[in-house]
Amino acid sequence: MSTLSELLAEHTELSGAAGGHLQRVVAEWQLLADLSFADFQMWVQSQNAAGDSGRPESGTAGPQMVCVAQCRPNTAPTVFPTDGVGTSISEADNPQVFGALSHGRILREEDPTWIGSTAIRREAVPVRFEGAVVAVLARAINLTQPRMPSPLELSYQDCAYDLCQMVAEGTFPQNEGNPRGLSTPRAGDGFIRVDERGVVQYASPNALSAYHRMGWTSELSGNDLAEVTVSLLSDPFESEEAAAMLRAAVEGKAGMRIEADARRATVLIRAVPLRPRGELVGAVILVRDVTEVKRRDLALISKDATIREIHHRVKNNLQSVSALLRLQARRTTNDEARQALGEAVRRVAAIALVHELLSGSVDEEVDLDVVIDQLVPVMADVASGGTAVTVRRVGKIGVLKSDLAMPVVMVLTELIQNAVEHGFAPEESGRVLIDTSRSTRELVITVQDNGVGIDPDFDPRQSDRLGLQIVHTLVQIELSGELELRPGATGGTDAVLTVPLR
DSSP, X not given: OOOHHHHHHHHOOOOHHHHHHHHHHHHHXXXXXXXXXXXXXXXXXXXXXXXXXXXXXXXXXXXXXXXEEEEOOSSSOOSOXXXXXXXXXXXXXXHHHHHHHHHOSOEEOSSOEEETTEEEEEEEEEXXXXXXXXXXXXXXXXXXXXXXXXXXXXXXXXXXXXXXXXXXXXXXXXXXXXXXXXXXXOTTTOEEEEOTTSBEEEEOHHHHHHHHHHTOOSOOTTSBHHHHHHHHBSOHHHHHHHHHHHHHHHTTOOOEEEEEEBSSOEEEEEEEEEOGGGOOOEEEEEEEEOXXXXXXXXXXXHHHHHHHHHHHHHHHHHHHHHHHHHHHHHHOOOHHHHHHHHHHHHHHHHHHXXXXXXXXXXXXXXXXXXXXXXXXXXXXXXXXXXXXXXXEEESOOOEEEHHHHHHHHHHHHHXXXXXXXXXXXXXXXXXXXXXXXXXXXXXXXXXXXXXSOOOTTOOGGGOOOHHHHHHHHIXXXXXXXXXXXXXXXXXXXXXXXXXXXX
């Protein structure tokens, strides 16, 4: 299924600003659908002669309109069980849509239209941007089960009418101030209609329940909502912010949303100004009780902080172990024991480095390029007997989850250490190159040296070296990957590690 931006690019020549306005309409029209108890489809005039890629739904020649987005209500059954995005219509199929596009005003059918056994009333709302109609919203309302509407439904429909009128005038949706990226409450979460003075005209049961949980003990209707909200919020700065937001909404200024803490609850409040035909008639206030959500978020934050603190402490303990091993190595007179202790120091240091990066990560991921760049100077000092070896990295490995990052770092540490220690003759200088490539399926890391080379029949699985035994175990069990040691194309040895990215 193509996205809205792809369909607009395929069928229209709208400017980027006009396309951005349509994106905002689609981001907000779930509110329109819920308040209207209706399905919405967005239609644009196709610049292609045949409409939908040469396949118009109707056989009628002439201008075509293409559906680029569709929205179903949460408050009523849908009248369009199939998705109409990408289909096209002619003027004979829906004259209201073409009429709204050409005349720039809301058009409604006098008589209902039947889709099978379902009677619907169709309306067409022009979408205006910078004075020009750039699209049309087709609204379809199910009339099959007529009944006396409740006060909630009447209030919903009244606000939906005002908002659709604002869409036709180009004043909705607005660019709201939402620097914290707060979510949007739905109409069903809690709906309040206030007049031009900020006095509550109607509050839905869910909105009333949210305010009761905040500490309000009586009805909301007839009260100044800003004053009620200020009296309930525990933080004076949040109180002032909420009051300013609510008063700005009834004055017709850009809507906003805040998350406020009351004595007993946390609520998300959004204010949408109502200004049809340029007349201030009040605002819609959407309220959502997010107390339990906030508690879960705080629990996750606490858990995340605990995990990061554990990584930090593990890193500190490993550094202490590394320092003790290094101290023991300096006091040891046996060369073989000193070398074994030095290898242990480097292994512990590599693990500690990964935990150090994890202690600063919020998603248990490690940038392996940072790890390797910090390990390279340590590995270059491994050479013994006066061997001068340069170690450098080519390419990017990128970010890996911790369960893959730890064994990859351990394997690379062993391979680099093995190349530096055993890949060159005494007093010989050389270089070790870490060449990396990564696709969506696998990660390939090649440790190349230009040293003395390797026997073509050498099998790392049969080696008695502890480092290679560690590498073989990690590659097979932890990484489910493959390791190949082979003579280099221009001499030396290539150690090729292939890790599937699950």
